Amino acid sequence: MFNKILVANRGEIAIRIMRACKELGIQTVAVYSDADKDALHVQHAEEGIQIGPAVPQKSYLNMDRIIAAAKQANADAIHPGYGFLSENASFAEKVASAGLTFIGPSADSIRAMGDKAESKIRMKEAGVPTVPGVEELDSEEDFEKAAREIGYPLLVKAAAGGGGKGMRVVNTASELSEGIESARREALNAFGDERLLIEKYVANAHHVEFQVFGDQHGNLVHLFERECSVQRRHQKIIEETPSPLLTPESRQQMGEAAVAAAKAVGYYNAGTVEFIVDPDTFNFYFLEMNTRLQVEHPITELVTGIDLVHWQIRVAAGESFPFSQSHFTQRGHAIECRIYAEDPANGFLPSAGKLLQYIEPRGPGIRVDSGFTVGNEVTHFYDPLLAKLIVYVENREAAIQRMQATLKEFVVHGVITNIDFLQAVLSHPDFANGQVATRWVETIFNWTPPSEPSFESLIAASLIDLTIVDRQSSMVQSNEPDPYSPWKNPNGFRISRN
């Protein structure tokens, strides 16, 4: 087993990984940028190494600097978390070349799944359902011929892409050349690679992904699904498991397809196979595989009862995964809400500032994975995810109720959050009925934030601040008479709780 792991990440996921290390008796090393010298993840580690300026390119994406830090600290392994370098095959190779262990899949698996055209071809060979389409396209005539075969509406996607970048819906033949051109431009811009593929557009699709997990000895299972259809601009907002859409039959078929997909690229460690599901026919299609631990992994941990990060570390060290598929069942229902520092009234723009007040909910079946505490600064350099609020209870109805009640207890002052927006989604009848497809937030759900809080609620907020925050006053350095006054809130008088 490893003696020491460097966590090449920040925020809630760095802390999540460090907790697992400590439980396994492994020492931890944090890396941090100039903007993060007071960040919570640094305090959770036994050692911290400064790796550069705030801009991610020069710190959390700086491969050589991170590997040098791991060598300097005498670490055995690097956990990349999600985002940043987690799906960078060259980084996985560099880590291995430096004599360290990359806690994740092989560089070859990352590379095979990173290219949408290549992965789609490999999935077809492995018998995994993919959306009808064409991958090898060069001339204008190739595209026109493929479009006639596939029919409209169709989707033009960047081969190097993922996450919706370089993607265009084309509804008629007359829109085709414009769609190809703009997708190509965006693909070249985002990935330096202008290759495209086209496929049938599946309208009203649900996003259902399957967690897979394997060791380096050929054992690989799926750990059921996560329904992630509540999204905005390819940013997930709410995830849950089990999916309200799937039947036992479709779940089993999709689980088998997810295992086949992972096995086709010799996968080990934690991964996620993403499908779109047509809710009318239950037809499902492989979209892409995310070769990392995902943000939403906690809901899977709750319903399956296994700690994914423990096992990521253990299988990376060469241990066998001792459970076979029949060991696993889904028990209960889990929902995750992502609490973002962003302003729904202002195009969901990130909201930076100091957390003047920050109180996380607690109680039975409540898990909060967060990277912040009161007094911390939320900067515009990084993802504005403040915390993940996860609830777990016996069924979906109770889970929604628990989430609604728990969100009311989450107090954040100093930045604007999406908490009211989350409440509005959770109380919508379409959500209650499980009838939310991927474009629901953008096309059907037109929520407008409530108007400015009343004068009375501002007075109440200022009194709450004065009484509750006092015991944390040592955390905030200020010589101003009342640093907690909502009248001083740099973001105006909005409060994220009523």
Ligand code: MV4
């Ligand atoms: C699709 C699709 C419909 N039909 N492909 C979006 C990101 C990338 N993973 C692929 N995506 C989609 N591919 C076909 N043939 C709809 C989407 C899509 C989507 C997928 C998952 C989650 C959210 C989404 C939002 C819009 C579109």
